[in-house]
Amino acid sequence: MEKLNIWRNIENVKQSSPLVHNITNYVAMNNTANALLASGASPVMAHAEEEVEGMVTISGALVINIGTLSRHWVAAMKKALIKARLLNKPVILDPVGAGATSYRNRMLAELLETGKFSAIRANASEILSLASVSHQTKGVDSTNTAEEALKAAQYLSQKYECTISVSGPEDYIINKEKKAKILNGHPIMSKVTAMGCTATAIAGAFLAVEPDTFQAVFSAMAFMGVAGELAAKISKGPGSFQVNFLDKLYNISKDEFLTTIKFSNYEY
Numbered sequence: 722m723e724k725l726n727i728w729r730n731i732e733n734v735k736q737s738s739p740l741v742h743n744i745t746n747y748v749a750m751n752n753t754a755n756a757l758l759a760s761g762a763s764p765v766m767a768h769a770e771e772e773v774e775g776m777v778t779i780s781g782a783l784v785i786n787i788g789t790l791s792r793h794w795v796a797a798m799k800k801a802l803i804k805a806r807l808l809n810k811p812v813i814l815d816p817v818g819a820g821a822t823s824y825r826n827r828m829l830a831e832l833l834e835t836g837k838f839s840a841i842r843a844n845a846s847e848i849l850s851l852a853s854v855s856h857q858t859k860g861v862d863s864t865n866t867a868e869e870a871l872k873a874a875q876y877l878s879q880k881y882e883c884t885i886s887v888s889g890p891e892d893y894i895i896n897k898e899k900k901a902k903i904l905n906g907h908p909i910m911s912k913v914t915a916m917g918c919t920a921t922a923i924a925g926a927f928l929a930v931e932p933d934t935f936q937a938v939f940s941a942m943a944f945m946g947v948a949g950e951l952a953a954k955i956s957k958g959p960g961s962f963q964v965n966f967l968d969k970l971y972n973i974s975k976d977e978f979l980t981t982i983k984f985s986n987y988e989y
Contacts, residue, residue, distance in 0.1 A: 724979050730940035735761030739781035739929035744798050746788025749918035756919045759970035762926035773801040781929030784922050788817035802836030811839040811928035815921040820850030839934045842886040842921045845870035852876050884934040892942045896935050904983035905946030907953035920945045947981045
């Protein structure tokens with residue numbers, strides 16, 4: 722990945738303002754919508770079975786987040802996934818709390834069978850559970866390191882023919898041909914709810930404008946990490962960080978992005 726190519730993807734999101742359809746959870750909705758707006762995208766949260774197909778039709782990308790599951794939302798997710806597959810729209814999955822309950826695992830299996838996912842973004846425990854490497858998870862918090870999940874991520878990437886993002890202190894981006902890690906971010910980001918969900922939604926915006934799923938997800942995670950790192954420098958705690966993070970997504974400059982971003986390829 723070239724730094725300038727990543728910056729061009731950020732500019733493309735801001736200039737084209739893609740409509741991102743989110744079927745997401747109650748906890749994340751406000752955070753996600755504000756972050757998408759600050760990034761330049763246009764968010765819509767539509768969950769009713771009666772309208773998800775129409776919303777997918779006019780959207781640039783679909784975000785599926787299982788944080789607060791209900792049977793009605795699962796039905797809507799399946800309808801949206803079928804429509805997105807028919808229209809070849811990019812879709813990203815956030816398997817929040819994968820492994821926590823048998824119901825959650827069963828619904829994930831059904832969603833993965835129903836849809837064609839361009840990308841999956843999750844923490845290490847969720848990736849391990851999704852790949853059936855581990856069946857234990859601590860709610861929506863990661864209890865495994867990203868490094869432990871790399872082989873599981875590689876397996877998922879091959880099985881579902883998609884790009885995988887494993888979030889943690891370092892973010893790993895993996896598909897069948899490429900793998901890299903992003904070294905930006907800050908520990909305070911783990912003290913703010915729905916930051917992972919926000920990362921998934923932002924990746925949805927990038928998938929809407931960049932057909933190369935690896936480049937799209939990599940650019941989104943780099944944007945998120947750099948904005949978080951810069952915001953943390955001027956924050957006194959999680960409260961002020963949330964405000965500063967939104968501001969940085971909105972007003973980040975080319976110079977500060979290019980001088981802050983840190984990434985590398987890796988082997989395992």
